[in-house]
Amino acid sequence: LKVDGKAYRTIWVADDGASVAIIDQTKLPREFAVASLATLDDAAAAIRDMQVRGAPLIGVTAAYGLCLAVAADPSDANLARASDLLEATRPTAVNLRAALERMRGALERVVPSERAVVAWALAAELADEDVAQNRFIGQHGLSILEGLRKARREDRPIQIMTHCNAGWLATVDVGTALAPVYLAHDAGMSVHVWVSETRPRNQGAFLTAWELAKHGVPHTVIVDSAAGHLMQRGDVDIVIVGADRVTRSGDVANKIGTYLKALAARDCAVPFYVAVPSSTIDWAIDDGREIPIEERDADEVTHIARIRLAPENSGARNIGFDVTPARLITGLITERGICTPSRESLASAFPDR
Numbered sequence: 203l204k205v206d207g208k209a210y211r212t213i214w215v216a217d218d219g220a221s222v223a224i225i226d227q228t229k230l231p232r233e234f235a236v237a238s239l240a241t242l243d244d245a246a247a248a249i250r251d252m253q254v255r256g257a258p259l260i261g262v263t264a265a266y267g268l269c270l271a272v273a274a275d276p277s278d279a280n281l282a283r284a285s286d287l288l289e290a291t292r293p294t295a296v297n298l299r300a301a302l303e304r305m306r307g308a309l310e311r312v313v314p315s316e317r318a319v320v321a322w323a324l325a326a327e328l329a330d331e332d333v334a335q336n337r338f339i340g341q342h343g344l345s346i347l348e349g350l351r352k353a354r355r356e357d358r359p360i361q362i363m364t365h366c367n368a369g370w371l372a373t374v375d376v377g378t379a380l381a382p383v384y385l386a387h388d389a390g391m392s393v394h395v396w397v398s399e400t401r402p403r404n405q406g407a408f409l410t411a412w413e414l415a416k417h418g419v420p421h422t423v424i425v426d427s428a429a430g431h432l433m434q435r436g437d438v439d440i441v442i443v444g445a446d447r448v449t450r451s452g453d454v455a456n457k458i459g460t461y462l463k464a465l466a467a468r469d470c471a472v473p474f475y476v477a478v479p480s481s482t483i484d485w486a487i488d489d490g491r492e493i494p495i496e497e498r499d500a501d502e503v504t505h506i507a508r509i510r511l512a513p514e515n516s517g518a519r520n521i522g523f524d525v526t527p528a529r530l531i532t533g534l535i536t537e538r539g540i541c542t543p544s545r546e547s548l549a550s551a552f553p554d555r
């Protein structure tokens with residue numbers, strides 16, 4: 203994505219070749235700021251405090267975190283410690299664990315003195331892989347949007363609803379759920395995106411709206427609870443969301459509120475798609491109820507910009523994700539094409555897994 207005419211990824215190796223640059227997402231949309239990660243602890247804090255977020259970007263940031271760790275100390279003990287520290291930052295997105303397993307597997311096979319070189323090369327490969335997968339997801343998703351456009355009689359824009367941020371900012375580049383939207387817009391198709399604000403951290407209102415605006419895509423921010431109403435009125439043609447973890451049978455964990463959108467979509471016969479790079483599929487589990495659900499500090503619910511919204515003595519919970527059962531999902535848009543959310547369909551698209 204371009205910001206003020208300059209193309210950026212969300213994470214890159216800094217000019218010094220020894221630190222990592224990220225776009226600090228806690229500052230958006232007020233300020234576009236680049237932050238520097240110089241140590242393992244910087245990388246772990248960036249993931250934990252959500253300076254970077256979104257499943258694919260969390261995975262790649264963890265990979266770079268391991269680079270910073272082994273550059274400082276390539277011993278077996280430090281590799282294990284760094285990997286455990288990074289893995290404990292956020293529990294739901296499986297990309298984190300997958301990236302760490304790949305990095306650790308490769309690094310354990312080489313002598314400590316060679317680890318830093320191997321780590322930087324593999325992290326760059328993971329970043330490039332993410333971008334390539336997202337481009338394919340964009341193409342496959344675009345064919346769905348083209349199908350919708352052909353099926354319509356009226357001339358209004360294709361109305362796409364999304365949730366949270368599964369765009370450029372959630373990945374290294376391009377995005378997952380928003381990749382088809384960008385391709386459609388660039389191809390001259392008239393599209394409009396309903397952006398649900400995504401309480402409590404407002405990734406929709408702060409991040410999705412910001413990046414859609416940067417790319418010139420028409421969009422409207424709504425409160426989360428308006429989604430069902432819009433679907434009921436016929437104002438939504440398709441819902442496309444991202445995922446933090448998909449089980450091998452197609453259950454999808456994504457930002458809290460996704461399940462309610464899927465229920466409303468089913469009631470209103472609106473197709474509900476999930477954009478899923480294979481790095482987000484957890485081949486080890488079948489049932490979405492086994493997915494660990496992050497619960498963050500309740501202060502994110504009771505306060506906004508440090509102003510308390512809820513009464514002093516009211517308790518609160520801040521449940522970060524929910525699981526949408528496969529039966530409510532029309533299709534999974536993967537880099538290898540569109541799968542039905544079932545074990546058979548995923549296994550036939552990914553026989554290697």
Ligand code: MRU
Nearest residue numbers: 255256257368372378444445457
């Ligand atoms: O808590 P976040 O902002 O990391 O949650 C992000 C999401 O729920 C995204 O939809 C998901 O990670 C997919 S990103 C391509």
